[in-house]
Amino acid sequence: MTPNIEQRLKEIPPEPGVYFMRDATDRILYIGKSKRLRSRVRSYFRDGNHHSPRIAMMVRQVAEIEFIVTDTEAEALALEANLIKQHQPYFNVLLKDDKKYPYILITWSEDYPRILMTRNRRIGRGKDKYYGPYTDAHLLRNVLYTIKRTFPLRQRPQPLFKDRPCLNYDLGRCPGVCQSMIAPQDYHQTVEKVAMIFQGRTGELLETLATQMQQASERLDFEQAGTIRDRLNNLAALNAEQKVALPNDTVSRDAIALAADRKTACVQLFQIRAGKLIGRLGFTAQVQSLSAIETADPSPEDLGAILQSVLEEHYRTADSVEIPAEILVQHPLPDGDILASYLSDLKGRKVTIVNPQRQLKAELIEMVEKNAVHELTRLQRQSERNLNSLEDLAEILSLPEMPRRIEGFDISHIQGSNAVASQVVFIDGVPAKQYYRHYKIQNPEITIGHSDDYASHAEIARRRFRKYAGGVNTDSTDFPDVVLIDGGKGQLSAVMNVLEELNLADKMSIISLAKQREEIFLPGETLPLPTEAEQPGVQLLRRVRDESHRFAITFHRQQRSQKQTRSYLDDIAGLGSYRQKQLLAHFHSIDYIRAASVEDLAKAPGIGAQTASEIYSYFHPQ
Numbered sequence: 343m344t345p346n347i348e349q350r351l352k353e354i355p356p357e358p359g360v361y362f363m364r365d366a367t368d369r370i371l372y373i374g375k376s377k378r379l380r381s382r383v384r385s386y387f388r389d390g391n392h393h394s395p396r397i398a399m400m401v402r403q404v405a406e407i408e409f410i411v412t413d414t415e416a417e418a419l420a421l422e423a424n425l426i427k428q429h430q431p432y433f434n435v436l437l438k439d440d441k442k443y444p445y446i447l448i449t450w451s452e453d454y455p456r457i458l459m460t461r462n463r464r465i466g467r468g469k470d471k472y473y474g475p476y477t478d479a480h481l482l483r484n485v486l487y488t489i490k491r492t493f494p495l496r497q498r499p500q501p502l503f504k505d506r507p508c509l510n511y512d513l514g515r516c517p518g519v520c521q522s523m524i525a526p527q528d529y530h531q532t533v534e535k536v537a538m539i540f541q542g543r544t545g546e547l548l549e550t551l552a553t554q555m556q557q558a559s560e561r562l563d564f565e566q567a568g569t570i571r572d573r574l575n576n577l578a579a580l581n582a583e584q585k586v587a588l589p590n591d592t593v594s595r596d597a598i599a600l601a602a603d604r605k606t607a608c609v610q611l612f613q614i615r616a617g618k619l620i621g622r623l624g625f626t627a628q629v630q631s632l633s634a635i636e637t638a639d640p641s642p643e644d645l646g647a648i649l650q651s652v653l654e655e656h657y658r659t660a661d662s663v664e665i666p667a668e669i670l671v672q673h674p675l676p677d678g679d680i681l682a683s684y685l686s687d688l689k690g691r692k693v694t695i696v697n698p699q700r701q702l703k704a705e706l707i708e709m710v711e712k713n714a715v716h717e718l719t720r721l722q723r724q725s726e727r728n729l730n731s732l733e734d735l736a737e738i739l740s741l742p743e744m745p746r747r748i749e750g751f752d753i754s755h756i757q758g759s760n761a762v763a764s765q766v767v768f769i770d771g772v773p774a775k776q777y778y779r780h781y782k783i784q785n786p787e788i789t790i791g792h793s794d795d796y797a798s799h800a801e802i803a804r805r806r807f808r809k810y811a812g813g814v815n816t817d818s819t820d821f822p823d824v825v826l827i828d829g830g831k832g833q834l835s836a837v838m839n840v841l842e843e844l845n846l847a848d849k850m851s852i853i854s855l856a857k858q859r860e861e862i863f864l865p866g867e868t869l870p871l872p873t874e875a876e877q878p879g880v881q882l883l884r885r886v887r888d889e890s891h892r893f894a895i896t897f898h899r900q901q902r903s904q905k906q907t908r909s910y911l912d913d914i915a916g917l918g919s920y921r922q923k924q925l926l927a928h929f930h931s932i933d934y935i936r937a938a939s940v941e942d943l944a945k946a947p948g949i950g951a952q953t954a955s956e957i958y959s960y961f962h963p964q
Contacts, residue, residue: 350407351387356380358418359411360425363433366405372433375422377415383407400433415677419684423658444482446473446540448533453526454496454519455533459486472659473540476623489536490515492573514569541664545615548574597703598649599672599711601718602629602640607648608717610710611656613666624717625652646673650681657685665689671697672707727878728771734879735824738862738871739851745823746770748882750890751802751837752828753783754898758793761785762901763802764894767822768886777820780897781805796836799827803840811844826886827854831863838865855887911935914960916953924948925957936961 354361359379363372376382386393386401393401412418426434447458450469459482476482490497494517501520502508510516517524517532538547551574558567600609607629613621627648629640640648649671657665665685675681678695685693698704732744739745748768755761761783767774783798810816827833834854841847847865854863860880861870873880911922911932928946929935935943935957943954 344405347387347404347407351380351384354380354383354407354409355411357411358413358415359409360418360421361410362408362425363400363404363431364406364408365403368406370429370431371400371403372431373422373425373429375415375418377418379409379411383409397433416680416683419654419677419680420687423654423684426658444476444479446476446482446486447471448473448537448540450530450533454529456496456499457486457489457533457536459483471537471661473537476621485539489539493532493536495532495536496520541661543615543663593668594666595668595670596666597670597706597710598653599707599714600627600645600648600652601711601714602645602648603718603722604639605629606718606721607640607645608714608721609648609652610714610717611652612706612710614706615666622713623656625656626721627652642673643676646671646675649673650675650677653681657688660688662689665693667691667693669693669695670703670707671695672711673697728882731878731882732771734877735882736879738873738877738879739824739853739864741823741851745851747820747822748824748826748886749806749822750826750828750886751799751806752887752890752894753795753798753802754891754894755783755788755793755798756898756902757791758788759790760898760901761788761793761798762894762898763798764890764897765802765806766886766890766893768882768889771882773889778893779806780893782901795829796832799829799833800836800840803837804844807841807844807846810846810849813845813849816846816849822850824851824853826883826890827852828857828887828890829854830856831868834863834865853883855883857887860884914957916956921948921953 356378358375358377360373360375361379361383362370363374365371374382386397386404410421412421444459444461447456447460448471449456449458450471459479489495494515496519497510497516498508498520503520505521507516507518507521507523511518511523517529519529535547535550538544551570555567555570555574558564558570594615596611596613598609598611600607602608605628607627609625609627611623611625612619613623629644629648653669653671653675665688667689669682669685671678674697675695682693682695696703698707729744735741736744746769750764750766750768752764753761754764763781763783765779765781767777769777781802783801785794785797785801788794788798810821815821825837827837831854834852838847838852841852852865855861856863856870859870860875862873862880862883863870875884911917911925917925924947925935925943926932929938938958940951940954940958943949943957944951946954949957
């Protein structure tokens with residue numbers, strides 16, 4: 343704790359309000375609320391307080407603390423929600439963004455919004471809106487497919503032609519977005535109808551379309567009426583797949599329940615509209631980060647606090663029409679009345695939060711809890727499998743303790759062309775894709791027709807580990823415990839030579855995995871380790887190897903594709919894309935540009951005498 347932080351903690355009042363955590367560059371790290379600001383903020387800096395890795399990382403970066411005092415806790419909750427929307431602090435992520443569950447993203451910030459399926463909530467901008475997460479990715483893809491066949495929406499991320507629409511326009515599936523054949527405000531109205539589906543307002547959308555169909559019929563516009571009728575049929579079929587949760591019910595409600603062990607809470611939220619289950623959202627929260635006791639099972643109060651935190655984050659970005667009139671919760675919320683008051687103000691009508699104990703609503707909560715238990719069981723089995731794999735790997739490699747960070751490296755090329763390398767990272771046996779890296783091989787001797795995997799691996803090893811030369815900062819969290827090289831003894835030897843030069847050979851375990859017999863080789867050993875291909879530790883290494891291979895091939899294909907579509911004109915200094923288009927429009931082909939004289943080149947729009955000379959020199963080197 344710095345003297346500045348120590349002094350700031352003394353100045354914080356014991357009143358309700360909102361607090362800001364800032365780093366040394368004045369960037370907002372975290373925004374939180376509390377009934378008592380002083381005790382809440384001080385809890386981050388108490389000795390012996392067991393924070394989650396996320397919170398511990400944040401606390402280490404805090405250089406300044408600010409606060410805003412409010413009159414009531416409800417005001418603090420509303421202010422926190424608005425500030426998080428405005429600033430989007432990096433550490434304001436209660437729910438693990440493990441990219442497991444997909445979201446729907448509608449890019450409202452664009453003139454012609456796109457509807458995307460994504461597993462990353464950090465790619466949006468400004469007015470862009472997320473819906474989800476959704477637990478059934480296959481069903482979500484089917485919904486998107488039906489929507490794109492029901493409503494005239496943009497079907498391609500990029501236009502197929504420069505001066506005309508593609509076949510989708512002629513089929514009536516796209517309104518000609520690429521050629522601006524529809525006004526942005528009209529297209530927004532179409533996307534707003536689609537958004538109603540993800541807001542749980544399918545019934546309202548059906549009524550709206552039925553009214554529009556009737557109006558079209560009265561105008562004798564039978565073609566438009568028929569189009570709307572087809573949309574109604576598609577949406578009715580989509581809605582018919584949903585399960586009836588509460589019969590003869592017209593109230594919109596959400597039901598939330600969880601299952602938790604000492605580390606993880608799996609939360610399920612069922613969205614019920616007009617008696618039908620229209621959406622099932624899944625969340626994963628860390629129990630330790632919510633002040634649960636590390637050595638004991640979480641209490642009902644702890645579980646209620648988790649549910650409240652999940653609901654606050656879920657409804658923070660929701661539109662008012664997405665907020666239901668009733669929320670059923672498995673455990674009483676510690677500040678349920680404050681949350682209900684906040685949501686009522688946001689919705690413009692009363693929202694109630696109920697902890698049902700009997701009859702149909704209690705049975706609904708039991709069904710939600712049962713789904714949460716299944717999800718927790720699945721995560722526990724996965725965690726147990728990873729633990730067994732890490733223990734077995736530590737035994738295979740004679741490591742003093744289980745490896746936490748494993749890095750895998752692979753090379754990809756075709757006869758030396760477009761040579762690239764991949765680096766994948768597994769933490770505690772799970773892929774950590776935020777740490778993946780790819781490299782372009784820079785060795786000038788590796789060209790088309792001449793490949794050298796040994797030299798490529800040596801180059802990547804030097805580029806990856808040179809910052810640790812001499813053992814500097816090898817205790818940092820991004821320094822690996824195990825490095826896996828895809829290949830045999832030759833690739834392993836090339837990497838070991840580099841690490842010995844950097845004095846790092848004894849700082850980590852370096853191994854290679856040969857593909858044919860799944861054999862593990864250690865540096866300096868002629869024979870592979872005595873292992874079986876199906877034992878847990880070897881299977882973990884195979885997952886790392888396969889992932890590094892997949893990541894390398896994907897990047898290689900991307901580079902090869904870019905090179906195939908690259909123009910000769912891209913290599914001419916000072917000739918940007920706009921002037922390239924002008925040049926091609928004037929000469930119609932690269933061959934004509936190559937045959938043109940300096941004088942002819944200078945006559946092209948936007949091409950001066952100096953640029954014309956550079957173009958001519960490029961195609962006619964002395």
